[in-house]
Amino acid sequence: MTRIVLAVIAALCSIANLAYGQQWQTVFYVDSRVGYSSNTYLNPYLSEWDRSVASGYGTVTVMGQTAWFDDKNVAEFTAGAVFEPVFGQTDTWKGGLGLINYRRKFTDNLTGGIETGASYFSSSYQRTLLWAQPTLSWFPTPFTNIKVKAGTNYRHYNDYVVDSVAVNSKDQTGLYALELETWPSFQWRLSAGLYGSLATLPSVGRGFRSTGSATHIFEDGESLRFTVGIEQYRNEFTTTVPDGGGGFPPVGGPSGDTEIVENTNRIFRLGVEANYPLNQQLSLFLNVEGLQYHSDAVSDNLQDIQVSGGVRLTFNATRFNNRGGIEPDWQKNDSRQEVQIRYAGEGQLYLVGDFNNWQRPGIPLVEQGENRYVAHLDLEMGSYEYKVLEITGGEEGWISFSENIYTVDDGYGGENAMLLIEE
Numbered sequence: 001m002t003r004i005v006l007a008v009i010a011a012l013c014s015i016a017n018l019a020y021g022q023q024w025q026t027v028f029y030v031d032s033r034v035g036y037s038s039n040t041y042l043n044p045y046l047s048e049w050d051r052s053v054a055s056g057y058g059t060v061t062v063m064g065q066t067a068w069f070d071d072k073n074v075a076e077f078t079a080g081a082v083f084e085p086v087f088g089q090t091d092t093w094k095g096g097l098g099l100i101n102y103r104r105k106f107t108d109n110l111t112g113g114i115e116t117g118a119s120y121f122s123s124s125y126q127r128t129l130l131w132a133q134p135t136l137s138w139f140p141t142p143f144t145n146i147k148v149k150a151g152t153n154y155r156h157y158n159d160y161v162v163d164s165v166a167v168n169s170k171d172q173t174g175l176y177a178l179e180l181e182t183w184p185s186f187q188w189r190l191s192a193g194l195y196g197s198l199a200t201l202p203s204v205g206r207g208f209r210s211t212g213s214a215t216h217i218f219e220d221g222e223s224l225r226f227t228v229g230i231e232q233y234r235n236e237f238t239t240t241v242p243d244g245g246g247g248f249p250p251v252g253g254p255s256g257d258t259e260i261v262e263n264t265n266r267i268f269r270l271g272v273e274a275n276y277p278l279n280q281q282l283s284l285f286l287n288v289e290g291l292q293y294h295s296d297a298v299s300d301n302l303q304d305i306q307v308s309g310g311v312r313l314t315f316n317a318t319r320f321n322n323r324g325g326i327e328p329d330w331q332k333n334d335s336r337q338e339v340q341i342r343y344a345g346e347g348q349l350y351l352v353g354d355f356n357n358w359q360r361p362g363i364p365l366v367e368q369g370e371n372r373y374v375a376h377l378d379l380e381m382g383s384y385e386y387k388v389l390e391i392t393g394g395e396e397g398w399i400s401f402s403e404n405i406y407t408v409d410d411g412y413g414g415e416n417a418m419l420l421i422e423e
Helices: 002-018
Strands: 023-037 055-069 073-085 092-105 110-122 126-141 144-162 165-185 188-197 207-217 223-242 256-277 282-295 302-316 329-333 336-342 348-353 372-377 382-392 395-398 407-409 415-421
Touching: 126 165, 348 372
Parallel strands: none
Antiparallel strands: 023 055, 023 302, 055 073, 073 092, 092 110, 110 126, 126 144, 144 165, 165 188, 188 207, 207 223, 223 256, 256 282, 282 302, 329 336, 336 372, 348 382, 382 395, 382 415, 407 415
């Protein structure tokens, strides 16, 4: 386990060093949790249907991500290791995963790219997953993203026990995904997704997985996330329907007709997750999730539950300029928004965010007095994410924000400040 963690850190640092002089960010986090699950299908890393392992468990996850980007391109490299002992069981799950995500901006509203990844986990059996999916994202507004993905998924199982016999199996499936994310306000984030096999199209009802979530973000950074999901899978089998010619003693005639019977299985999921940041590096979390399984073939429904909680430590290893934590002060001046920033750096400061479609270098902040920078913007009512960029001698770097400024994750290991314009 130690060798795997060191390899993850070394690989991400090596990638970051190759990108020296470019715009990049690197972040590591350690996630430690304990919990109970009555079905490993509710495990975020395994997701394998097994109701025989109803037990408490512990998980230690070490993840790292480095991201390189310029005005048109973003490349993310993510790797991690997972160690999960199951209490009361002789087997321990362990393994790792790696992801590569590339995106290119075609227009202000359209981006495209590719997502690839691989994972390996082992316990009483071994599972290997490989996948690759081209992506296309459309931003009808700065606060709404609609994403389409389609690609291939490869699975390989070794020593998987079926009817007391260890077997090896592998399969390859074409998959699609439709995802939506929107921010109706700076306190609410809504998302939804539809996932399935390309082989079922256009009959989506033959097999799909749908998810929905609503996240409320409080002023001090706490968050509460509600999730719901529906999965449906249909399969067909043949059966013989008896008629008058059957039975004993035989009286002659056919014994029955063969017909195709369709069976539908559905899984309903419901969950809630709370996150409480103690500071910028340390946060506590609690997750509760349940599911109900229903099949046309049986009259009984099956229920399962998962409860877990733990602590997450985040370390931002970005090499951007993080001298001090700035506190932008926004005020309405006539019909315009005025921002003032006090900063004791040596470079030129710029605002980059939703209000200029994240085009760098951005909107210049004019120095007015010692260490005081000011800019004026014409902004409509709404919420905006932004950063402050410093350029010194041709080198660029983001300036970090004070803990007193409300920020959100920028998706690359850093933070965006939030600005809300009301009437």
